[in-house]
Amino acid sequence: MTPDEIVDRLLHHRPLALDDPYALYAALRSQSPVHYDEANDLWVLTRFADIHAALRDRTMSTARHLLSNPRYATSATLRAHTETVLFTDDAATHGRLRRLVSKAFTVGAVVELEPLVTRLVDDLLDRCADLGTFDFMADFVDRLPAEVICALLGVPRDDIGKFRDWTYIITTGSGVSQTDEHMADIDAAMDKLLHYLDGLLEERARAPRDDLLSTLIAARDEGERLSVAETKAMAWFLLAAGSDTTSAFLGAATVALLRNPAQLRVLRDLPERLPVAIEELMRLEAPVHFGIIRHATSGLDLPDATLPPGARVWTVLAAGNRDPAQFAAPDELRLDRGDVRHLGFAHGMHVCLGAPLARMESRVALGRFFDRFAEVDLTAPTVRWVDHGNLRTIDNLTVTVRGRTA
């Protein structure tokens, strides 16, 4: 395939559902690492160093691309995005939003959530143990992150199902292009979600509780204010960003470990290595493959190229994570790499705010799962990958487990 054909495939033909999208990235990287695709007016980056430079550059605008979307005027979803921290790149506003959200979303809060996560995981694993053979996704990891983020936000447990359905639809829109019909579904889900949040925020304003929504409202009433729209945006965005990403990662990470039994055995013997192992698993299998398209407002200096002002830049994060110039044998899982700098949480001013939470959830979920079950077998010989917007995930991952003889 020519580079243009590869880009076309990546943009429009569901590459994340392929067994091996990485082969496409490798082909593009070796043929044209800083590739200008004329048909889409897009610069596509696939090398680690280039992506790192692009994400680090504070003049790169995520908002510009959103505002230039022809659907912007009519889509509730796209408008709701403008209030989120990911699509705010004016330095002052961005700094204020990040400060406010990180005030509420402290690592202390993450530490405090660990017992809850452990309890949720153990409850889910109890059920899985009874089943013996179960779907690792639907029966285990799909249920976890949404519960955690709802607990953090203070969304009532009874409403978690609704929340998950809405955000599931909304996040299918995180891909590069949507049909009008698809966009209408997304907008409908977003309307419902925002309406629901209106009610919840009103309640919390009246009677604050010890949760993130109440903290956001309180922050709104202090010096550095959040507007009502910003508070809502923060809430839905945290929910959307924090659910399917983590479960997709846990599915892919588990497959990678099961396919490397020798390394899994070492990890079972030395569970204290799990935090470092998770970074290598993130490098190999971070589910968000593509960065947000960014506009180079004042050009972009890459290690050996310069892009002109106005360039539209697309970073293939998953390609950077497997760049042989950065990682030896990049397609191999090597839990002993040690220092792994990956792009799984992106980088720079928009680096994932939820990374500490995702790391903790992953550590608890993988740690407890492999501790609980001495033997885990993949039932199906192949894994069916599906694309979910910008996310590569697994539809069904049936496993058979045998517990430790206690």
Next chain:
Amino acid sequence: MMTTTAETTVDLLDPEDIVDAILARHALAMAYEVPWRLYGVLRSLGPAYRSERYGMWVLTGFDGCLAALRNPRSDLGRQVRADAAKGSFNAMKKASTMLYLEDPAHTLRQRRLVAKAFTPQTVQHMKDFTRQRVGELLADLAGRSRFDFFDEFADHIPVAVICQMLGVPREDVPIFREWTRMMAPSTAAVIDHSRTAQIEEAVRGLHDYYADLIPRHREKGTDDLLGRMIRAHEEGDRLSEMELISLSTFLLSAGSDTTSQAMTAIVRLWAAHPAQYEEIRRDRALLGNAIEEAMRHSGPVHYAQPRYLREPLELDGLTIGVGETVLPIVAGAHRDPDHFDDPDTFDIRRADTRHLGFSQGMHMCLGAPLARLELSTALGMVLDEFASVTVTQDPVPYVDLGPMRGISAMGVEVTR
């Protein structure tokens, strides 16, 4: 995946083991670039790694360390005050110096009073003295092509300068050098109890010495740093006798080992890059940046004092709350690839060499101008004297001096 030296084995894949090795198992004594590999692993785990065992957030990225050093009102003295309450003489002395005071207002007061004595002119006055002392040391080495750069050269300079500044007679410099060595491990974040006795002995020695020296200086009204500290006052406020003794001890330990270790580390690095050594020799305009870049790359202070937060610390994407303790590993920050391009490469022409080796914020090193003056003076004379320097030991013997990575001996071969 284990990394081993004679004393230490570290599991590079276990972050708790890495933190434990840094704080309690002399990881800084590990040879070559090993300490930076440890920091790299911690840095890959996010902007802060929380050590369960030590109840500390370990920071190894540049932005995080910078923010932590600048975090207002953070308290560096909790452990010291706890040790003082348990009767440690050394801790009692330390607890009354500016770095460890509980109230930031008291720290500022002491800093202002010391700064009145520690003026740019006082520092500038030491240039001639440094030149003279370095000249003597080089003269002693004349005709020798092999010597120990640390033990026969670098280690004699800063202690002589500090003694000269304080007004300590020259014949007492050797005992000061000895006390300094004995005290060195006392700033470790986790005190090695096998070293407590030597630390206490040195601090008592210094205490008695100063208790005798200060009244004499007061009487004579000397024009040295000690004399000026005695007279320094602000709105009727003066440093007490106890403060003078503690601060003099503090200035000695802060100002001697650090600088002699920096000088040794810089020359080790220059010697490993002979082409760059030659460039600096030819173009002295490069000297300043060559020193700063070496401080960034291999500066001896690896971590700053742990800080107990009284204001939240906002890092990229996360906040560490009030009541938590953070440990800024500045040597990790200096090799953060998100801040420095090719951070492991030593490049005297690097444009951004801003490092955290002298800290930042309210505890930023008061003696940084003095250290820089000593380094540029002594190293300028080294460049004048030696056409080339080769380190004959590989690796040089590293020692763990608390938060500092020291070199205990460095055999060199020089040409003139």
